[in-house]
Structures are given as C-alpha cells and as structure tokens.
Amino acid sequence: MQHVRRERFREETKVEAKRIALEQPAEQGLAGISVNAIAKRMGVTGPAVYRYFKGREDLLDDLVRDAWHDLANTVEESVAAASGGERFRAFADAFRAWGVTQPHRYLLLFGTPLPGYRAPPDTIMAAHRTMSALLGVLPHEGEATARVVHSGRPARGPGGLARRGGSAPPAVLLTGLRAFSRLHGVLSLEVTGQFGPMGIDPAPLYRAEVESLILGDSGVRGSTRLSGPG
Template sequence: MQETAGGRAEQKARTREEIKRAALRRLREGGPGAVSVNALGKEIGLTGPAVYRHFASRDELLTELIVDAYGDLAAELRAAVEAARRRSRPGRVAALAAAYRAWALREPHRYRLLFSAPLPGYDAQSEPLVAASQAAMDVLVELLAAPGPPAPAPPRALGTQLGGWARRRGVGHVEPATALQAVRLWSRLHGLVSLEIEGNFASMGLDVEALLRLEADDVVG
C-alpha cells in the first residue's frame, strides 16, 4: 500500500521526537558535548546522514531542545501561578519561584541549556532563542503587573532601557518599574537555583527554599 503524505509526515515527526529523546538522554548523562549526531544515529538505528535529514546540524538540534525547554518551563510557571490564583500577589510570586526551582532541580541538564552557550561558537542569543525565552518571562511580568503595592521607579537611563526591552519583546504596556521588578526577581531566582544545582550550597547546610522566599519577598514584598 502506498504511503500517504500524511503518513510520511507522521513518521517524520515521530523520528524527530525519537532523535530529541535520545539527545536528551545523552545530554543528561554527559552534557552537550555528548550530543553527537553519529552517536545519536547509532542509538536509534539511523545513519548520520539520515539524522541530518531531520536536523541540518547539531546546533539546530540543540536549538530545538532549548526552545522545547523554555516552553516546558513557561508551562510549569503558568500552571503554578494559576493554581495559586486565590492567594495574595506575594503568595503567587512564591508559588512561581517554587515552581521555577522545582523544574530546574528536576531537569538540571535542560535548565543549564537555557542560560549559556552549550558548545563553543553556538549563538545563545539568536532571535529564536530570545523569542522562546520570553514565554517564561511573560508569566512573571503578567504576575507583577497585577494590582499590588507600587514598585520603585528605576533610574531614568535604566527605565529607558527597560521600556525599550519591553517594546521589543511585545510587552510595551508594562511600566518600567514592573519590568525592573521582573528582571530583578528573575536574576535572583536564577542565581540561587544555578548555585544550588551545581552543589554550591551543599557544604553550607542552607535551606535554599527559605532563601528563595526571602529573595522573592525582598523584590515584591
């Protein structure tokens, strides 16, 4: 029986997902350097050229993994905020912070992909990645733009920069003070979580969850 165009498309989609699952396994076990096209092909029974028919390069494959990771993180954050919708704004921010940390601890190999170039020469600031990253930031910005105590206004020059960033990313309706809150909170969450997943708090015996709550309260409390 002749294969239909729809059947071929479904098979191609299944193969792409299989390649990505294999890449994630290698990423978890050995980091980005372990994501070799030839090794992936052997693992799933394809030749290297066959893998390249689905992903033109290793960089393209890594880019798709990063875009997927941003989407999953954003979905986790949005679900956490929705589940906490009856709480106060600080309570919803705490829920978002806890969800951010939980996702990073559960998926450290994917979390690391989001904030640094996985391999030398990789453009971690390409437009597709910057656009993908905005989904998670949008959840935070929307939450902080909800009614609550007014945020301190940033210095004029920084306020202009924040306004420009908001317009470029399609959230130009957000006040610079709210954008500043979002950037400060994201920076603090990222700093604490990055230190934690690399084991830097292990020898100190600190409660990272408590530290996270303090940082969130300091920004929006």
C-alpha cells in the same frame, strides 16, 4: 494516508533523537551533544538523522525552543492556578521544580553558553513569556503592563498582562530582574550540585530566598512586596 504515516514517523523520529540528545549531557556535558552519537544510539547512520536535522545546530535550536516553551507553559499554568499572595510563590516553586527535574534542559537555557552556538531569534519571545509570568506577579499600577526590557515587542503573560504599546514601570522591571537573578542564583547552584560538598540542603535555602523577596527585600529601594495584595 501514506503521507500522514510519513509525517508521523518523521515527528516520532525527531522526538526520539531529541530525547537521546538530552541524555548525552549526563556523560559529556552539553558540548558533547552529537548527531552521529545520536544516530548510533538509534541504530541508524548519521546521514539518516541528517534527514530530520540539518546539523547539530539545527538540533540544538529545536532543543532550546522546546525547553523555553515548556518552562513558560509550566510557570504560566502554576501562576494561573494560584491567587493573591500565593502567585509569586507559585512561580518560584514551578521554576525550581522544572529546573531540578530537568537539569540538562535548565543548563541548556541558563548554563555556560555553548562555544559557537547562538540561539535563533524566535526563541526570544518564548523566553519573554517566562519573564512576563514573573512580572505578572509583581506589584504594578493601573494600566501599567509588563514587557521585557528592550524586547521591542510585548511579552504575553497570564491575565492579559501584556498589551501592545504598554510597558511596566522601571522599578517593576528592575525588581523583576533582581528577583529572577536571586532565584536563578540559588537554583543554578543546586542544579550543578554545588551545595552537596557544602552539606547544604538547597530546598530551605531557596524557600528562604523566596520568602525574603515576598517580604520586600528585593534590592529596590522603596519597593513593595513582590506578592502584591494578599
């Protein structure tokens, strides 16, 4: 029983430390995440926090893992709840909502890389889940399956899309990457507050980009609509 209590306390302490870590960027940016500053906020010494994280990089690893899995869960659940032509809209809406409501986590994944930091390899598969969810709402033929470019391992998207040994047609992969780039382009400008000084409401701009992609304006010559059959 005592062991269980210790483990529960350990997990609660880690959760609290990560919560505080995600509040720090509002004041100093992502580069300002500091284990010692977290310890001060928690009312403990720096060495006490180092009992749960080997160092700042270990803390960042946990934050990145959590963010990727949370984003993947969010878009997968949204896509699974939609049908037909609404599945791409569901992905796009969930992607934007996640980024707008959690801007620091979004920037942790898609913002300027932190100097000297390299995300651990195990986060790659979590990142692939998000891309696979997107590829899963693109048009694909027969037994073609979605796998992120150069991953070397099948991405696990909704609906059993990923199968070992399968790969999506190059046109679908290219369409997916371009679609993601366009969604990310608008969303990143919104998350970083770039539209404010321009007097632009980002919501209808993002929606227009989504509808443009659905109509087939994906930048891939001869591509079909991103939403697939209605």
